[in-house]
Amino acid sequence: MSSAAHHGPTDYYIPDSSPWPIVAMLSIFLMLSGTALTINAVGAGVWMVLAGFVLLMVMFYGWFSVVIKENLADRYNEQVDSSFRQGMFWFIASEVFFFLSFFGALYYIRDIALPWLGGEGYLGVTHEILYKQFEAMWPSAGPGQLGxxxxxxxxxxIPALNTLILLTSGATVTWAHWGLKEHNQKKLVRGLAATIALGLIFVGMQAYEYYHAYGELNLTLKSGVYGSTFYMLTGFHGFHVTMGTVMLMVILVRAMKSHFSPHNHFAFEAVAWYWHFVDVVWLGLFVFVYWL
Structure with a gap:
């Protein structure tokens, strides 16, 4: 069923049938199956992962192109806009709990499991049974300095400098938002470009940090529980910064094409929300992973 015309505030736009959900399913299936085959040393696995990734990129481009065209054709009303906002809210909420699970694991290891293994608490008896020489000190590589x-x-x-970079990027994307609300195209474009540049600098600095950690500190994924939690938390955050930067690049191109107006710019707001979320997560990482 199609509804191309723009209706009242209580009507809901119903799009045409779309092949993109099926394409998304196929791309995910290829990547998951390819990963499983690659782990089991099956040669075709790598090619399946690559094919799935390419198909995923095609899906993103095609599906978002449709949504952008529908928006520019004025097919969305306030009710559809509200649905988009709710969807983005719950997506970010899921990301919050994703990172909370890793912060929770870090807390459990440092403040609960480590003291037990060191002989404290009602489970301190494990200290005598498992490894008498183990000392409950953080950071820990585990018994016998594993790795x-x-x-x-x-x-x-670098961590403190990256914190300054991300906080500054939060200010530049807000500056760009002000420009959008003021209908100031130059401020919007410059603010987005500055935010993208800061995001790329952050990712580059983190890559150098990893190089330094592996080469000079011997801090690797094999460095016991400290190494695994360090790379799990900072690595996933770096991935989110990378994805956020890619999204900002798309928004910059759209801004240069004058796709947004002071009253119709949810796509910009969605990416700005995501970027601020990334900033807040990094502050938690800086405090609990680097500082404490």
Whole structure:
């Protein structure tokens, strides 16, 4: 069923039938199956992962192109806009709980499991049974210095500089939002370009940090529970910054094409919400992973 005309505020736009959900399913199936085959050393697995990734990119481009065209054709009303906002809200909420699970794991390891293994608490008896020489000190590589000795990543230097970079990027994307509300195209474009540049600098600095950690600190994924939690938290955050930067690039192109107006710019707001979420998560990482 199609509803091309723009109706009243209580009507809901019903799009035409779309092949993109099926394409999304096929791309995910290829990537998951390919990953499983790659883990089991089956040669075709890598190609399946690549094919799935390419198909995923085609799906993103095609599906979002349709949504953009529908929006520019004025097919969306306030009710549809409200649905988009609710969807983005719940997506970010799911991301919040995703990171909370890793922060929770870090808390459990540091403040509960580690003291038990060191002989404290009502489960302190495990200290005598498992490893008498184990000392409950953080950061820990586990009993016997699994993975070899390492140096923990300090809070100052690159982590502190990256914190300043992300906080500044939050200010520049807000500046761009002000420009959009003021119908100031130059401020909008410059603010987005500055935010993208800061995001790329952040990712580059984090890549150098990983190089330094592996090469000079011997801090790897094999460095016990400290190494695994460090790379799990910072790595997923770096992935989110990368995806956020790609989304900002798309929004910049759309802004340069004058797709947004002071009263119709949900796509910009959605990406701005996501970027601010990434900023807040990093503040938690800086405090609980680097500093404490």
């Amino acid at each position: 070899g000795e390492f140096k923990p990543m300090g809070a100052w230097g």
